[in-house]
Amino acid sequence: AQSVSQHNHHVILSEAASLELGCNYSYGGTVNLFWYVQYPGQHLQLLLKYFSGDPLVKGIKGFEAEFIKSKFSFNLRKPSVQWSDTAEYFCAVNARGNNRLAFGKGNQVVVIP
Amino acid sequence: GAGVSQTPSNKVTEKGKYVELRCDPISGHTALYWYRQSLGQGPEFLIYFQGTGAADDSGLPNDRFFAVRPEGSVSTLKIQRTERGDSAVYLCASSPPLLAEPHEQFFGPGTRLTVL
Numbered sequence: 001a002q003s004v005s006q007h008n009h010h011v012i013l014s015e016a017a018s019l020e021l022g023c024n025y026s027y028g029g030t031v032n033l034f035w036y037v038q039y040p041g042q043h044l045q046l047l048l049k050y051f052s053g054d055p056l057v058k059g060i061k062g063f064e065a066e067f068i069k070s071k072f073s074f075n076l077r078k079p080s081v082q083w084s085d086t087a088e089y090f091c092a093v094n095a096r097g098n099n100r101l102a103f104g105k106g107n108q109v110v111v112i113p
Numbered sequence: 114g115a116g117v118s119q120t121p122s123n124k125v126t127e128k129g130k131y132v133e134l135r136c137d138p139i140s141g142h143t144a145l146y147w148y149r150q151s152l153g154q155g156p157e158f159l160i161y162f163q164g165t166g167a168a169d170d171s172g173l174p175n176d177r178f179f180a181v182r183p184e185g186s187v188s189t190l191k192i193q194r195t196e197r198g199d200s201a202v203y204l205c206a207s208s209p210p211l212l213a214e215p216h217e218q219f220f221g222p223g224t225r226l227t228v229l
Contacts, residue, residue, distance in 0.1 A: 004155070034217065043116075044156070044204070044220040090155050099144065099208075100169060101218060103155030 002027035002093050006104035014112050015083055021076040021107045023065075023091030030096040033074040035065055036103075039087045047089070050074065061085070083113045115139065117221035119205050125227045126195055134190040134224045138207030145188050146218055147180055148204040156204055162188060195228045202226070 005024045013019065025031065035047040048059025055067040065076045074091060091104045118137040126132050138145050144163055148156035158172040162182045173179075177195075182188040192199055202225050206218035 006155075009153075036220075043222040044206075046217045046219075049217055092155075098169075099146070099161050100158040100172065101146075101148075101156070102158070103148075105153065105155050 002031065002095055002102045004091050004093050004102050004104035006091055006107055009105060009107060011107055011109045012112065013081060013109070016080050017111075019076075019078045019081045019085070019109065021089055021091075021109075023074045023076065023104060025072050025074070025091075025093045025102075027072075027093065027095055031093050032096060033065075033067060034092040034101070035059065035063070035074075035076050036090045036092060037087050038090070038106075044090070047076070081109075081111050083111050085109065086111045117205055117207055117219055119203075119221040119224050121224060122222065123225045123227075125229065127229050128195060128197060130195050130228075132192050132195055132226065134192075134203050134226070136188045136190070136205030136207075136221060138186065138188070138205070139219055141209065142207035142219070143185065143210045144208040144216075144218075145182060146206040146208075147188070147190050148206065150202045150204055150223070152201075159190070192226075195226075197228050200226055200228045 003026045033050040036044045037047045038044050050057045050067045058064045063078050089107045092101045094101050120135045146161050147159040150156045160180050161169040165185045177193045180190045202223040204223045205221045208216040208218045
C-alpha cells in the first residue's frame, strides 16, 4: 500500500514570502498525485494534480508542483503567498488503477498579513 | 452545480449506539468514496463504490462498519456499537465515470461524529 509523508506540519510565514511544502510517497509503480487544500470552514478542494506528461504542473491561485520520480516527491510551491492562502494542505497519491487515495498528515499554513 | 452533500453535519452519540451517516454525491458521478479524518491526521480511506457495488472495502476498520449504495446514488455509512475511538470527521467524495484518464475526487463537507 502506498504511504505519503509531509513534514513541517505547522508553517507560519509573512505575506509575500515564498512557500514550499514537501511531499514524499512510497510506492514503486505508476502513481497519480494530488494536492488538496482546506480553507478555514470549508471542505477539501483540489489545488492541482499530476497524471502524466510535464512533471511541472500549475494549479489554481498561483500554486505549482513538481513531480520528481527519482525522489518519489511532489513538492508544492508558491513564490509569493497571500493572507488568503492560510489553510491546511494535503498531498495525496493513488496507484494507477487503484482509486483509493492515500493522504499525508497535512501542512497547516498560516500567513501573517 | 450542487456539490457533494452530507448529513448530518454533526452527530453526537453515546458509546454503544448505532449511527447512520448519509452522502449525496454529485449527480452523474458513478464512483463514491468514504474517508475518515481523525484530529491532526489526513483523510483515511474506508470504502469505494462503483455504481451499487463496493469495489474496495479494504479500509473498513472492523465489522462494526458497513456502507451501502442501493441505487447507485446516495450512500449510507453505518456504524454499530459505536466506540469513543470512532469519533472523527467522516468525509464522502465522488468522481465521474472512469474513462481513460483518472479523475479527481470531489469532497463533501463531512459529518463530525462525536462518541461520548
